[in-house]
Amino acid sequence: MGIVDNSTKERNRENILHLFHSMQNRKNSKNYIPENERKEIAQTLGLSIAEVDGVMSFYHLFSPTPRGKFVLRICDSLSCRISSSLEIYEYISHELGIKRGETTKDDIFTLEVVNCLGSCDTAPNMMINDTLYTSLTIDIVDNLIINCRNGKEKSV
Ligand code: FES
Incomplete structure (x- = not known):
């Protein structure tokens, strides 16, 4: 019984991630999944909205609130921190006029600070x-921001 429950939970978790991904990445989604869509996911998978929101809270890629077309997620874990992630954050924050968790007035950029992205050796x-x-580097970041503004980066 326990094994069946765990396997069902694992399958639901995989299905949730798949649904989160497809809903959030559709055009004009504003990079988030609204409550009515999270309720739909809960109904489809036989879960409560609290369970769906609980899973969502584990994954920084998904959001229950609207964000910009481009979500910039700066890693602030140890390897990145000792490789100047704070300076990168401060530069972007100054250039865009927003702090962590904020979105520019034109809804183009959202700035987030996250834990390890799994590529510590390239910090x-x-x-x-x-x-x-x-x-x-600051130059690379500058180019990325320009590319986003010019539509050369992949957006939602
Ligand atoms: S510490 Fe930044 S990717 Fe691991």
């Missing part, structure tokens, strides 16, 4: 939506 790193950028 400092950040993700823009679901793409990882490594060995960042």
Whole structure:
């Protein structure tokens, strides 16, 4: 019985992640999954909305609140921190005029600070939506911001 329960839970978790990903990455999603869609997911998988929200809270890629077209996620774990992630964060924050968790008034950028992105040997790193950028410098960051503004980066 326990094994069956765990296997069902694991399958539901995989299904949730798949649904989160497809809902959030559709065009004009504002990079988030609204409550009515989270309720739909809960109903589809036979879960409560609290369980769906609980899973969502574990994954920084998904959000229950609207975000910009480009979500910049700067890693602030140890390897990135000792490789100047704070300077990268402060530069982006100054350039965009937003702090962590905020979105620009034009809804283009959201700035987030996250834990290890799993690429410590290439620190400092950040993700823009679901793409990882490594060995960042201020020049690279400048180009990435320009590319986002010019529509050269993948957006939702
Ligand atoms: S510490 Fe930044 S990717 Fe691991």
